[in-house]
Amino acid sequence: MMNETVIKFENVTKEYFLYKSQKARFKAIFTNNKGVKKHVALKDINFEVKHGESVGIIGRNGAGKSTLLKMITGVSFATSGNITVNGKVAALLELTAGFSMDMTGRENIYLKCYLLGLDNSEIKEIEDNIIEFANLGEYIDQPVRTYSSGMKMRLGFAININIRPDILVIDEALSVGDADFRKKCESKIKELKQTGITVLFVSHSMASVRDTCERAIYLCNGKIEYDGSVEEAFQHYDKKK
Numbered sequence: 218m219m220n221e222t223v224i225k226f227e228n229v230t231k232e233y234f235l236y237k238s239q240k241a242r243f244k245a246i247f248t249n250n251k252g253v254k255k256h257v258a259l260k261d262i263n264f265e266v267k268h269g270e271s272v273g274i275i276g277r278n279g280a281g282k283s284t285l286l287k288m289i290t291g292v293s294f295a296t297s298g299n300i301t302v303n304g305k306v307a308a309l310l311e312l313t314a315g316f317s318m319d320m321t322g323r324e325n326i327y328l329k330c331y332l333l334g335l336d337n338s339e340i341k342e343i344e345d346n347i348i349e350f351a352n353l354g355e356y357i358d359q360p361v362r363t364y365s366s367g368m369k370m371r372l373g374f375a376i377n378i379n380i381r382p383d384i385l386v387i388d389e390a391l392s393v394g395d396a397d398f399r400k401k402c403e404s405k406i407k408e409l410k411q412t413g414i415t416v417l418f419v420s421h422s423m424a425s426v427r428d429t430c431e432r433a434i435y436l437c438n439g440k441i442e443y444d445g446s447v448e449e450a451f452q453h454y455d456k457k458k
Contacts, residue, residue, distance in 0.1 A: 220267060220268075221267065221268040221303070222265050222266070222267055222268075222301070222303070223266055223267065223268050223302070223303045223304050223383065223384060223415050224264075224265065224266040224289060224301065224302055224303075224384065224415070224417075225264075225265045225266075225299075225300070225301040226262045226263055226264050226265075226298065226299075226300055227263060227298055227299040227300075227301075228261055228262075228263060228297070228298040228299070229259060229261070229262040229263075229288070229295045229297070229298035229299070229300055230257065230259060230260050230261055230262070230295065230296050230297045230298055231257070231258045231259040231281075231284050231288065231293070231295055231296050232255050232256065232257050232258065232296045233255065233256045233258055234250050234253045234254070234255055234256075235253065235254045235255070235256050236253065241253070257439055258281050258284040258439055259281045259284055259285060259439045259440075260439045260440055261298075261440070262285070262298070262440070262441060263441070264434060264441060264444055266415060266417070267415075268413070268415055269413045269414070269415060270415055270416075270431070270432060271410060271415070271416040271418065271429055271430040271431055271432070272416070272417055272418070272430055272431075272432045272433065272434060273418050273419075273420060273426035273429065273430040273432070273433035273434070273447060273450070274286070274417060274418065274419045274420075274433070274434050274436065275419075275420065275421065275426065275433055275434070275435050275436070275450055275451065275454055276435060276436035276437055276454070277437070277454075277457070280436040280437055280438065280439070281436050281438075281439040281440075282419050282436055283388075283419075285436070286308070286386055286388070286417065286419065288300055289302055289306065289308075289384075289386060289417065290306050290308040290386060291306070302384070303383075304382070304383025304384050304415070305333075305334065305380065305381070305382050305383045305384070306382060306383070306384045306385075306386060307333075307377040307378065307380055307382035307384070307385050307386070308377065308386040309374060309377055309378070309385070309386065309387045309388060314373075315328065315329050315332045316328070316329065316361050316369065316372075316373070317361065318360065318361050318362040319360055319361075319362060320360065320361060321357070321358050321359060321360055321361070322351070322353055322356060322357040322358065322359065322361055322364070322372050323344075323348070323357050323358055325361055325372065326340065326344060326347050326348075326372075326376055327340055329373070329376050330343075330376065330380065333376075333377075333380055335380060343379045343380065343381070346379045347372075347375045347376055347379045348375075350374075350375040350378065350379060350401070350405070351371045351372045351374075351375035352371070352398075353368055353371065353372065356368065371398060374402060378402070378405050378406070378409070382409075382414060383414060383415065384414065384415045384416075384417070385406070385409060385414055385415070385416050385417070386416075386417045387406065387416065387417070387418045387419065388419045406429070410429070416429065416430070418430055423447065423448075423451045426447050426450075426451075427447050427448075430447060431447070432444070432445065432446070432447065433445070433446070433447045433450035433451070434450070435450045435451075435453045435454050437453075437457055442457075
């Protein structure tokens, strides 16, 4: 099982069209994007992640980290190349995506879990764990539109962290509330790691990556500059600063 490949990128390139305005975007529909400038976010990316590995993704802003994660989670697709992802993915990125503002927190647990592929019986099993983890009190049965942004993030985090994922994708820049709740989240992530799930962790902090990962991939200008030990990855990162 430990040798099973759960994530594989083969010659993956991702390009975006850069539109000057909404009018230009609309016009491009009829011109098949003729003359529209392209941005290459990732170019010829190749790597594999085995079951149970914890891999840090590092690089400066604009290096392609977010694009990489979006393709792993199925939010975005490659322009060319092949991507293989085997297993249920929980992404601690856009936590409130998929919420209905007029539904209650409890109702949104079911909505979000349905979107993540769980059935009724699976949701009932984890519903109490999600509610306890989010710690929203009586607000769990109030419309989400009455929540603060922090409360929405807490509910989103609680759902994603409790769906028993095979692959956990984390963005360190994520803010999920006060210090106590962040510690609770960090403890839960470590607990999940010990169960053998695969972790992808985006961070600029060597200490955080070292604490979470045994391996790091350094991205620079859409290309993999280094894939190996955390210390050496950050040496490459520091040289390019």
